[in-house]
């Protein structure tokens with residue numbers, strides 16, 4: 555086995571480990587949502603106009619559309635009909651589910667930040 559083959563074998567082993575690790579940590583499945591169905595706003599020629607919302611934090615997962623890291627969590631608050639995740643770059647909105655189909659963003663809390 556040449557040095558090159560040994561390095562490739564080591565890389566393949568590392569990649570296999572990372573692939574397995576990635577599968578083990580993939581906990582959420584995303585479904586893109588129509589913003590008009592989850593937040594109150596006004597459709598305009600420039601897009602869907604809403605009030606500013608307060609983000610409850612970021613999650614580790616990346617946007618499934620543009621791969622921007624750290625989707626932002628929007629919980630129920632004035633103007634928000636359904637908790638969701640939003641991409642800070644492409645502004646797409648997503649619902650999240652565990653791999654067994656259980657909704658991941660259902661919450662009994664109602665946050666009012668007025």
Ligand SMILES: [Zn+2]
Nearest residue numbers: 617620641644
């Ligand atoms: Zn995005």
